[in-house]
Amino acid sequence: MINWLKYKYIYFSISLLALSLSIFGLLRWGLKLGVDFTGGVMAEYKLIKNAPTEAITSQIEKELGVNVSSISQVGSDDVYLFRLSNIDENQKEKLNKILKDATNGKVEELRFESVGPSVGPELVKKTIYAVLISSFFILLMVARQFSSFKFGVSAILAMFHDTFILIGSFAWFGRFFSAEVDFLFVTALLTTLSFSVHDTIVVYDRIRELQKKEGGEITSLANRALSETMVRSLNNSFTIIFMLLAMILLGGSTVKWFAAALLVGTISGTYSSPFVAVPLLVVWNSVEEKMRLRRLSK
Amino acid sequence: MWNNGYMKSPLFKVIAIFLVTLICLYISLPAKLPVKFKVGRYSFDKTLERGNIDLKLGRFSFKRSLDLVLGLDLAGGSHLVFEADLSKIPEGEKATALSSLKEVIERRVNFFGVSEPNVQTSLFEGKSRIIVELPGVSDPRDATALIGQTAQLVFAEVKEIKEGEGEKKTNELPFTFSDLTGADLKKASVVFDNTTGKPSVSLEFTPEGAKKFETLTERNVNKVLPIFLDNEIISAPLVKEKIAGGMAQITGDFTLDEAKKMTIQLNAGALPVPVKLIEQRTVGATLGEESIQRSIQAGLIGLFMVVLFMVLSYGWLGLIASIALFVFAVISLALYKLIPVVLTLPGIAGFLLSVGMAVDSNILIFERFKEERPRRPLREALEVSFGRAWDSIRDANIATLTTAFVLANPFDWGFLHTSGPVRGFAITLALGVGLSMFTGIVVSRNLLRVFVREKNKND
Numbered sequence: 001m002i003n004w005l006k007y008k009y010i011y012f013s014i015s016l017l018a019l020s021l022s023i024f025g026l027l028r029w030g031l032k033l034g035v036d037f038t039g040g041v042m043a044e045y046k047l048i049k050n051a052p053t054e055a056i057t058s059q060i061e062k063e064l065g066v067n068v069s070s071i072s073q074v075g076s077d078d079v080y081l082f083r084l085s086n087i088d089e090n091q092k093e094k095l096n097k098i099l100k101d102a103t104n105g106k107v108e109e110l111r112f113e114s115v116g117p118s119v120g121p122e123l124v125k126k127t128i129y130a131v132l133i134s135s136f137f138i139l140l141m142v143a144r145q146f147s148s149f150k151f152g153v154s155a156i157l158a159m160f161h162d163t164f165i166l167i168g169s170f171a172w173f174g175r176f177f178s179a180e181v182d183f184l185f186v187t188a189l190l191t192t193l194s195f196s197v198h199d200t201i202v203v204y205d206r207i208r209e210l211q212k213k214e215g216g217e218i219t220s221l222a223n224r225a226l227s228e229t230m231v232r233s234l235n236n237s238f239t240i241i242f243m244l245l246a247m248i249l250l251g252g253s254t255v256k257w258f259a260a261a262l263l264v265g266t267i268s269g270t271y272s273s274p275f276v277a278v279p280l281l282v283v284w285n286s287v288e289e290k291m292r293l294r295r296l297s298k
Numbered sequence: 299m300w301n302n303g304y305m306k307s308p309l310f311k312v313i314a315i316f317l318v319t320l321i322c323l324y325i326s327l328p329a330k331l332p333v334k335f336k337v338g339r340y341s342f343d344k345t346l347e348r349g350n351i352d353l354k355l356g357r358f359s360f361k362r363s364l365d366l367v368l369g370l371d372l373a374g375g376s377h378l379v380f381e382a383d384l385s386k387i388p389e390g391e392k393a394t395a396l397s398s399l400k401e402v403i404e405r406r407v408n409f410f411g412v413s414e415p416n417v418q419t420s421l422f423e424g425k426s427r428i429i430v431e432l433p434g435v436s437d438p439r440d441a442t443a444l445i446g447q448t449a450q451l452v453f454a455e456v457k458e459i460k461e462g463e464g465e466k467k468t469n470e471l472p473f474t475f476s477d478l479t480g481a482d483l484k485k486a487s488v489v490f491d492n493t494t495g496k497p498s499v500s501l502e503f504t505p506e507g508a509k510k511f512e513t514l515t516e517r518n519v520n521k522v523l524p525i526f527l528d529n530e531i532i533s534a535p536l537v538k539e540k541i542a543g544g545m546a547q548i549t550g551d552f553t554l555d556e557a558k559k560m561t562i563q564l565n566a567g568a569l570p571v572p573v574k575l576i577e578q579r580t581v582g583a584t585l586g587e588e589s590i591q592r593s594i595q596a597g598l599i600g601l602f603m604v605v606l607f608m609v610l611s612y613g614w615l616g617l618i619a620s621i622a623l624f625v626f627a628v629i630s631l632a633l634y635k636l637i638p639v640v641l642t643l644p645g646i647a648g649f650l651l652s653v654g655m656a657v658d659s660n661i662l663i664f665e666r667f668k669e670e671r672p673r674r675p676l677r678e679a680l681e682v683s684f685g686r687a688w689d690s691i692r693d694a695n696i697a698t699l700t701t702a703f704v705l706a707n708p709f710d711w712g713f714l715h716t717s718g719p720v721r722g723f724a725i726t727l728a729l730g731v732g733l734s735m736f737t738g739i740v741v742s743r744n745l746l747r748v749f750v751r752e753k754n755k756n757d
């Protein structure tokens with residue numbers, strides 16, 4: 001049997017590195033917030049190949065008097081994504097006219113999203129509520145299931161580890177691939193919460209089963225549980241990763257980053273169950289044991 | 299007891315599963331399916347048409363179209379969010395004003411002739427929102443302009459039509475609008491008649507409105523006094539006598555619902571609420587079409603990879619898991635149509651994700667089986683693996699279901715998301731996880747039982 005827990009400080013170092021990178025990314029660049037958070041317009045138009053985006057940008061800024069954050073190509077070579085500050089109906093009419101002139105009337109509006117400035121702060125608040133409620137229920141469930149506060153807290157810590165890495169990864173994706181944080185990212189975040197715990201519960205279940213059946217010292221029990229569940233953990237994640245990869249590679253622009261967020265969550269969740277949640281539990285146990293012995297010897 | 303034993307036999311269950319799958323397969327077919335093939339000299343070229351459910355059993359009738367209900371992001375359409383400005387409405391009347399506003403907006407939306415529009419209100423930290431969804435409307439300019447108007451309530455008088463003149467002027471409205479408007483109406487409410495106990499509608503006017511109403515009724519005794527909301531008559535009561543004092547009652551043969559509805563409409567004029575468009579999301583039909591195509595492609599390729607992986611890792615066990623996965627996919631699609639679930643792009647993502655997760659229960663069982671196999675005979679090892687793995691499957695899936703519950707927010711709690719895309723994802727994910735417990739346990743288990751038994755016979 002492999003002595004997984006012998007290397008627990010390596011696992012902790014890997015997690016620490018990932019967390020530091022997340023903190024670095026968040027502090028250095030922050031998240032690239034989408035219109036759902038900042039308010040503004042995001043619109044997708046089918047124009048012509050090699051549309052004169054610079055001319056269009058300056059024309060929009062001059063005639064509408066609004067700020068154009070970016071016009072970028074997405075997917076096929078005649079589809080462009082526009083990001084601007086909020087516009088009213090008259091300004092939208094002007095925008096349509098500019099695009100019509102620039103493309104000889106070949107413009108087609110694929111999608112138009114305009115979000116007022118008051119929506120973003122609400123989204124943030126609702127997200128925090130949702131995360132808190134989910135975590136609370138999950139903590140309650142895990143604690144009840146294993147009738148142990150230690151199991152519950154370790155599982156939740158591993159869960160926050162995954163959440164944080166997911167958020168941090170989007171600081172990097174935002175910087176290098178201009179990925180934005182939107183409604184769907186929030187959904188992916190919450191799904192990661194449950195993913196993370198899903199895997200942890202399977203390992204904990206095994207530890208508990210062995211504890212009941214054979215008893216003994218937690219480190220060796222945990223080692224056995226890890227060996228017995230490792231293949232299952234990896235295989236299960238592979239099937240999920242296949243589905244997500246297919247979505248990232250083939251799905252449209254709307255779901256691409258959503259699937260990417262779920263992928264980061266899945267990978268981190270798979271890693272954190274055996275290499276964060278279980279070592280945490282074991283370390284906690286041994287610290288507790290040492291404290292008890294010290295108290296006894298006094 | 300032979301019947302009971304028969305029902306319990308795995309073979310019987312496998313046949314039952316097969317039949318259920320066939321029915322679900324039929325349900326999940328598209329409405330029209332062209333089938334073309336050639337066998338030797340015979341060629342077959344026909345379009346299969348799937349019917350819809352139309353059951354009649356005595357007094358019960360159950361009708362359901364078996365087409366997928368697509369959300370705005372797939373079918374194209376507009377999602378509009380308005381913020382209602384309730385600052386000028388007195389504290390106690392705010393709820394009334396909001397429900398009246400919703401009623402008015404629903405009337406205006408219906409006027410557009412959109413199929414299945416959806417109007418919802420939401421409250422978050424004291425801010426009132428009206429969410430309007432218009433499927434198929436890709437240019438919502440006219441709709442926003444119309445919805446954005448403040449409701450206009452006005453009392454009108456019927457014009458005197460002199461003999462012989464009526465036929466000439468049919469184009470002209472036979473009404474004149476009076477100066478008594480919604481601003482003069484303080485509020486309307488449902489009251490019950492003391493003697494008959496029937497519901498009627500009570501009107502309360504402002505002091506100024508009371509004076510106007512008095513002169514208006516004086517002029518129109520024994521005539522009707524039509525009340526217009528947004529240029530449509532909502533009521534035309536007959537004036538029996540001059541009414542002073544600013545209180546009036548509209549009586550008639552109303553049901554309680556009719557009286558309530560009229561009150562809501564009158565209050566829409568009495569408590570006018572200005573609205574402002576704060577969010578607009580429009581998706582054209584072409585983008586939705588493309589999204590569907592891409593999702594189907596992604597789904598098929600992902601599914602193929604999963605099946606390949608399972609067969610390579612677990613051999614014939616993996617093959618059985620793949621059959622169970624097929625059953626899972628077909629039943630899911632059928633459920634989406636039967637419930638019906640409004641399918642959005644994130645919803646499809648939720649479904650694809652649940653396909654990836656659905657094999658998890660099988661993997662758990664098979665890994666367990668590998669451990670148990672050396673210790674026990676084949677069949678016993680299988681049964682033990684199923685029993686042991688079930689605890690983990692149940693515990694692990696409850697976590698996902700909990701989060702899905704928070705995301706789906708089925709009770710419309712104002713402090714959580716009520717948005718369509720998030721909800722669409724949560725619903726398909728929850729359905730998928732729930733169903734995967736069934737297919738993982740019941741379907742794979744019985745398939746394996748039958749399969750293993752056959753193998754033993756041959757041994």
